[in-house]
């Protein structure tokens with residue numbers, strides 16, 4: 001309504017125009033037959049923007065209504081013409097493809113007499129508000145794609161379909177820089193026939209490479225003519241006419257390049273909002289990092305798991321189902337308690353309780369049933385996220401280790417059993433040798449006594465040959481007696497139960513030296529010992545060893561008078577004793593043999609003996625946990641060593 005006394009000279013119509021044409025809101029007045037009878041500037045501009053047409057006198061509103069909206073419009077205006085105001089929203093695209101949204105309020109236009117003339121349509125451009133909401137919805141859609149898809153490539157694929165749909169593009173592809181930033185690789189495409197498609201570009205090369213290098217959008221209206229676009233046959237195969245490349249820039253660096261294709265029209269279409277590009281860039285980076293981590297996760301031969309305290313695995317890498325022969329779905333759909341070996345159930349339950357209570361477990365073993373019914377052992381390291389009831393676990397398959405441990409245990413048990421059997425049969429043999437040698441002595445004594453009686457009584461009746469025979473027989477019996485006595489001594493080594501005490505080896509040496517006084521004197525021998533240690537052992541047996549070695553050193557002397565030296569040294573927790581002589585030496589070929597019972601290198605006419613002295617020495621030393629050996633072929637003589645544990 002115009003004010004009555006306004007101090008203006010303008011006419012009323014002019015004032016109305018000023019009022020209506022200086023507002024952003026569009027006003028359109030139509031009569032009941034939908035003819036536009038008045039329109040302000042904003043209204044006319046809006047219609048022109050969408051329909052590229054001027055509103056002229058007599059224009060029908062239906063000229064500016066899309067055919068699919070006709071019935072809706074008729075319904076709305078039937079209500080308006082009955083006197084009811086109606087509001088609604090209209091979305092339309094400009095010929096350039098820009099989407100516009102208008103909020104429309106149509107109310108009845110009354111004549112002065114109250115009758116309805118037509119409708120006053122008030123249009124307000126709400127594109128910005130609507131687009132903002134719309135952008136948020138797209139961003140949400142993008143996020144949900146990246147959350148629900150396991151792999152980056154799958155997510156990118158879905159992303160391109162979404163962008164094509166939302167931004168009305170015929171096809172799309174996405175290019176991402178390789179790890180060292182030297183090339184762009186095409187990671188996904190939507191609505192493209194792949195014929196002749198190049199899948200990588202260096203920086204600056206091709207449409208994606210140029211967009212990547214320049215960090216700005218590039219639009220090509222004629223793909224066949226523009227040299228920047230290299231993939232002519234690819235464009236032809238897909239009937240792509242125009243393309244635009246849009247960089248997705250994140251923190252100054254291009255994360256990816258989006259390329260959209262259009263089959264017709266050379267216009268650029270609506271822009272993809274920066275916020276959507278930024279959001280997409282973030283999602284790609286996040287997913288890419290996740291993808292890389294996932295690859296490690298999946299590649300690992302070890303098991304990675306997130307399990308609930310409710311008894312179900314939530315997330316597992318592929319190795320666990322693979323080891324057991326199940327599919328991932330099978331493992332995730334049953335309670336892990338159903339797969340655990342019955343004997344490990346209790347301990348696993350206790351562990352899960354402890355973990356749920358916030359404890360950490362560095363080592364825990366249990367068995368899981370494989371699909372073929374066998375069980376595999378796992379060694380777990382676990383920790384929990386108490387508040388969420390989740391257990392994070394890493395496990396190694398230790399089945400083979402367990403098997404070899406079992407094998408080792410079985411082997412040990414067998415060895416132990418054998419050793420026991422051997423000890424028992426040894427003891428039996430020793431008893432036998434003892435009894436045999438003991439009991440043989442008596443008849444042997446009888447043989448030699450009666451032979452000697454025979455010799456005495458029939459001395460004159462026997463000729464020389466008979467005397468010689470008797471002599472041989474007595475001599476044989478004598479040697480046999482010695483053998484039996486030695487055998488007895490040998491068998492006694494095992495049965496001697498004298499307690500181990502501290503044995504002063506200096507004392508032992510001087511007793512041995514005393515024992516050989518006469519021989520030493522006769523041979524003009526020199527027998528010396530360095531300062532010797534005290535060892536733990538059986539005193540009688542220690543003396544026996546030294547006596548046998550010194551005895552041999554005296555017996556197997558060479559031309560020169562014997563020189564014998566005994567010394568000792570400490571080595572690796574043992575005392576090593578050495579009896580060194582300047583005698584005839586030992587042929588290296590027989591260095592082992594001489595320690596075997598009854599093995600001699602000489603016959604008794606050369607050197608008297610039964611071949612049992614070193615065997616006894618060896619048996620004693622071994623019983624004391626040591627070893628005995630000879631170092632033969634020293635310049636002259638030999639060195640006999642024996643070791644005794646400290």
Ligand code: ADP
Pocket residue numbers: 548552553554556581583584585586594595599600601602608609610611612613614615638
């Ligand atoms: P025996 O002296 O009764 O023959 P031993 O068991 O003491 O029995 O010795 C076995 C063999 O080792 C001897 O026959 C001898 O040939 C050789 N032997 C032992 N000690 C020495 C030594 N000190 N020098 C040279 N040969 C030795």
